[in-house]
Amino acid sequence: MNHTMELVIGAIFINNILLAKFLGNCPFLGVSKKMETAVGMAGAVVFVLTLAGMITWLVEHYLLAPFGIEYIRTMAFILIIATLVQFVELFLRKSIPALYQALGIFLPLITTNCAVLGVAIINIQEGYDLFDAIVFSAASAAGFGLALVLFAGIRERFETIRVPKQIEGTGIGLVTAGLLALSFFAFKGMI
Amino acid sequence: MGISALVMLGIGLGAAAILAVAARVFYVKVDPRITATEDALPGANCGGCGYAGCASCAEAIVAGKAPVDACIAGGPEVAIQVAAIMGTEIGVAEPRTANHFCTGGDRAERKFHYEGALDCRALFDLHGGDLRCKVGCFGLATCVRACPFDAIVMGPEGYPEVSAEKCTGCGTCERVCPTKVIQVFKLSDRLMHFNNDHECLPPCRQLCPAQIDIPSYIDLATKGQYAEAVDVIKERNPLPLICGRVCPAPCEAGCRRVAIGDEPVHHNYIKRFVADWEMHHPQAPPVISPETGKTVAVIGGGPCGLSAAYYLRRLGHRPVIFDAKPALGGMARYGIPEYRLPKKTLDFEIDEILDLGVEVRCNQQMGRDFTIADLESEFDATLLAMGAWDNSSLRCEGEDLDGVWKGTEFLQKRELGIKVDLSGKRVVVVGGGNTAMDACRSSLRMGAGEVTLLYRRTRKEMPANQVEIDAAEHEGVKYHLLAAPKRLIGDEKGKLTQIEYIKMELGEPDASGRRRPVAIEGSNTLMDVDVVIAAIGQRPLKDWYTKDLEERGLKLTRWNTIEADEKTLQSDVPHIFTAGDLWSGPALLIDAIGTGRRVARSIQRFLLGLDLGFPEGTFVGPQKLAVSNLVPVLGVGPRVRVSQPELQVADRIKNFEEVDLVVSPESMRDEALRCMRCGTLCYFNDEQRDAHLSGRPLRKKVGELLQNSPTLR
Numbered sequence A: 001m002n003h004t005m006e007l008v009i010g011a012i013f014i015n016n017i018l019l020a021k022f023l024g025n026c027p028f029l030g031v032s033k034k035m036e037t038a039v040g041m042a043g044a045v046v047f048v049l050t051l052a053g054m055i056t057w058l059v060e061h062y063l064l065a066p067f068g069i070e071y072i073r074t075m076a077f078i079l080i081i082a083t084l085v086q087f088v089e090l091f092l093r094k095s096i097p098a099l100y101q102a103l104g105i106f107l108p109l110i111t112t113n114c115a116v117l118g119v120a121i122i123n124i125q126e127g128y129d130l131f132d133a134i135v136f137s138a139a140s141a142a143g144f145g146l147a148l149v150l151f152a153g154i155r156e157r158f159e160t161i162r163v164p165k166q167i168e169g170t171g172i173g174l175v176t177a178g179l180l181a182l183s184f185f186a187f188k189g190m191i
Numbered sequence B: 001m002g003i004s005a006l007v008m009l010g011i012g013l014g015a016a017a018i019l020a021v022a023a024r025v026f027y028v029k030v031d032p033r034i035t036a037t038e039d040a041l042p043g044a045n046c047g048g049c050g051y052a053g054c055a056s057c058a059e060a061i062v063a064g065k066a067p068v069d070a071c072i073a074g075g076p077e078v079a080i081q082v083a084a085i086m087g088t089e090i091g092v093a094e095p096r097t098a099n100h101f102c103t104g105g106d107r108a109e110r111k112f113h114y115e116g117a118l119d120c121r122a123l124f125d126l127h128g129g130d131l132r133c134k135v136g137c138f139g140l141a142t143c144v145r146a147c148p149f150d151a152i153v154m155g156p157e158g159y160p161e162v163s164a165e166k167c168t169g170c171g172t173c174e175r176v177c178p179t180k181v182i183q184v185f186k187l188s189d190r191l192m193h194f195n196n197d198h199e200c201l202p203p204c205r206q207l208c209p210a211q212i213d214i215p216s217y218i219d220l221a222t223k224g225q226y227a228e229a230v231d232v233i234k235e236r237n238p239l240p241l242i243c244g245r246v247c248p249a250p251c252e253a254g255c256r257r258v259a260i261g262d263e264p265v266h267h268n269y270i271k272r273f274v275a276d277w278e279m280h281h282p283q284a285p286p287v288i289s290p291e292t293g294k295t296v297a298v299i300g301g302g303p304c305g306l307s308a309a310y311y312l313r314r315l316g317h318r319p320v321i322f323d324a325k326p327a328l329g330g331m332a333r334y335g336i337p338e339y340r341l342p343k344k345t346l347d348f349e350i351d352e353i354l355d356l357g358v359e360v361r362c363n364q365q366m367g368r369d370f371t372i373a374d375l376e377s378e379f380d381a382t383l384l385a386m387g388a389w390d391n392s393s394l395r396c397e398g399e400d401l402d403g404v405w406k407g408t409e410f411l412q413k414r415e416l417g418i419k420v421d422l423s424g425k426r427v428v429v430v431g432g433g434n435t436a437m438d439a440c441r442s443s444l445r446m447g448a449g450e451v452t453l454l455y456r457r458t459r460k461e462m463p464a465n466q467v468e469i470d471a472a473e474h475e476g477v478k479y480h481l482l483a484a485p486k487r488l489i490g491d492e493k494g495k496l497t498q499i500e501y502i503k504m505e506l507g508e509p510d511a512s513g514r515r516r517p518v519a520i521e522g523s524n525t526l527m528d529v530d531v532v533i534a535a536i537g538q539r540p541l542k543d544w545y546t547k548d549l550e551e552r553g554l555k556l557t558r559w560n561t562i563e564a565d566e567k568t569l570q571s572d573v574p575h576i577f578t579a580g581d582l583w584s585g586p587a588l589l590i591d592a593i594g595t596g597r598r599v600a601r602s603i604q605r606f607l608l609g610l611d612l613g614f615p616e617g618t619f620v621g622p623q624k625l626a627v628s629n630l631v632p633v634l635g636v637g638p639r640v641r642v643s644q645p646e647l648q649v650a651d652r653i654k655n656f657e658e659v660d661l662v663v664s665p666e667s668m669r670d671e672a673l674r675c676m677r678c679g680t681l682c683y684f685n686d687e688q689r690d691a692h693l694s695g696r697p698l699r700k701k702v703g704e705l706l707q708n709s710p711t712l713r
Ligand SMILES: Cc1cc2nc3c(=O)[nH]c(=O)nc-3n(C[C@H](O)[C@H](O)[C@H](O)COP(=O)(O)OP(=O)(O)OC[C@H]3O[C@@H](n4cnc5c(N)ncnc54)[C@H](O)[C@@H]3O)c2cc1C
Pocket: B246, B247, B248, B299, B300, B301, B302, B303, B304, B305, B322, B323, B324, B325, B328, B329, B330, B331, B332, B335, B336, B364, B365, B366, B367, B385, B386, B387, B388, B389, B408, B411, B434, B435, B436, B438, B465, B544, B579, B580, B581, B582, B586, B587, B588, B589, B590, B592
């Protein structure tokens, strides 16, 4: 149990996939202008990442490892994640239209989110078992969501204050992301 | 190596198989129109429409959530294709552009009430109330940066300006604007907007029957942007030359100057000044929406018909005006006399409207020269705006004697070229409205020896414009108030010689709120007279109301006005609409103009097959809001009102020269600067007043602020 808690806290705060590992920067800067879209994206990422973490772990251990062909991992995972996202989209549309309405537009964007691939690979590299892999994936996704929502909150404020011309837009966005990462650094002392 | 290739292939095939099966199993039946619409859209997935990609845009269109012209990248051609798929009219394929058409509504999240109107609190917080806010804009240039087409630049005043040529109407600016003051509009939305209760409405704008954006045009006039000021007026009133001269300005009753014990701002000086300036400095004609191919018959070319035709034309329809008289203008031509409204001016204003592409068929009287069936075969909708031309009778003995005339019949003679010689004659005019005043002053100009006005109540109750009552008295009209005609007496040849009248006193108030005059028995008096002009009110004629109209279900009220929906002005026959005096009974020009625009909106929606109703909270006419109970404003004192230059009495009563003259640019500016800019300047809010009352220091002293304000000193 203790180990699981550690995994969760570590993934959300200390090794935050966005702020410590700098994976998934594209949506971080892209959809963080508005709180509404940031929340939608965060939800979609949690959903897909958890599923992807699980499936890629299974593929690694029951397909790649037995044949000794771990070196095609990256390629295989990309294909699997892309298929998965497509599948989830089709499934949701038919079965849970309400959820599809909420997450629909973000799902295709996730296909190209490197945080998903990153977490799937970390799962393997760290040698997690299936349960740990799922927990770690979900927690990383939560960390991603947390950072994204925090960041969106800050960026919304930028719209109404005067920002020096030279660093308007992405400039100040990156500076803020850096500061946010620094403050997350403080969580290192937690464990 | 071989294995890895096989595995990859396996995964790939597996994935494909799973997706293929999933696509079958989870197949969702889609409306074929969605697919068709999606095919019609360019597939650029640009997001300009506000939806994530063309597919979701197509879905939204079919679901009715987005208009058929939602696609920005595709432009009108795509809109027409999509409209065809959806089975609606192509008339809606109208380009949209970004605009600061700020109605003040829904702008900042936090709003506060201040005397006058709603304003944005955020503005106050950011600028201490010091910022002149024409549009509720913070001046942050978010939209300038966001615009993908570089169509927005910061103007010299620190507010964004949109270039109409570059703007594609993509709506990016609208999405990024923190206060939602920049909005993407179609021309028709802008022209057909009506006041709404959530908007920042200064009191004058609440009271204007045509809902003119008064503070905006006054503001533009002070800056010397006269052409722009005229454009602002014409979005609500296409006849500023006429109204600038003869409108009694009901809007002035709400002026906040009155609350500080001052005289209201004289809107008409300003309106007339800019309109006269435009007459001498012709401008390019206004933008017209794409042609819709719809035709509308407008019966009656008075102010109402002209106003409706103007807006219908600007919306892209083809209105045709029919009028019984040889020239257009209605009562503005055949009622209001030359010395108040020169016909040259009137002609100019009418020609400007006709030049937009409005067809005119004069000397065509409804019921005599054409019927409703004729109109139905040629037009998609009909507007009846024939005004109120029937003179009420005096209801006393001797009314058909030679020498007893009817008010409007007398007034129109001059315009129709019929000579009337009144030299040395004694004229009595009965009535207290504008028609009576015009009859008095015209009689004087036609050489009458003595003109007496007989009115049964007192001066205070007279419905005529105040300036008219005063001017008639200056020119020498004798007022016999509290007196009513009893009998008209003629000689044996049937010629009028005397009038018998009876004195009145005021009793209880009647339904109209005015005190009812009661005759004083035995006070009958005789007076020698040559001509009596009866000008005690008009009502619509009924000669046009033929059997075929009755059969179609068109109904008249007992005042001869047409029965129609109070808001939309649609009659019981769906394609027949009405407005102006024919709907309301005799009213003011500005009422006729306002209902003209209102009915244009209804006709537009009828032609496009849309619902005629108004959004919730809409005011279709003048409406005083509770929030604008004005109190004096700290630091603002009275300022002398500019007086109107006019011809001397001795010079003017000999002829029909225009009496009131246009003010000088300096005087106009002086008058315009008296405007306190309610609703555009947030200089005194509740917070400040509370602070003031409780002795706490003000964040910024209002007086000081006004001193420093460039336009309010
Ligand atoms: C003497 C006088 C002075 C006034 N002074 C002022 C003033 O100072 N300020 C102010 O604000 N208002 C004033 N008014 C009121 C104002 O003129 C009217 O409210 C306004 O003109 C009404 O406009 P309308 O278009 O509804 O009707 P009208 O102006 O009456 O126009 C109706 C048109 O329909 C035509 N028509 C009528 N019957 C037929 C038919 N059967 N077939 C075809 N065409 C037909 C007529 O020829 C006319 O052109 C005055 C009115 C009068 C009579």
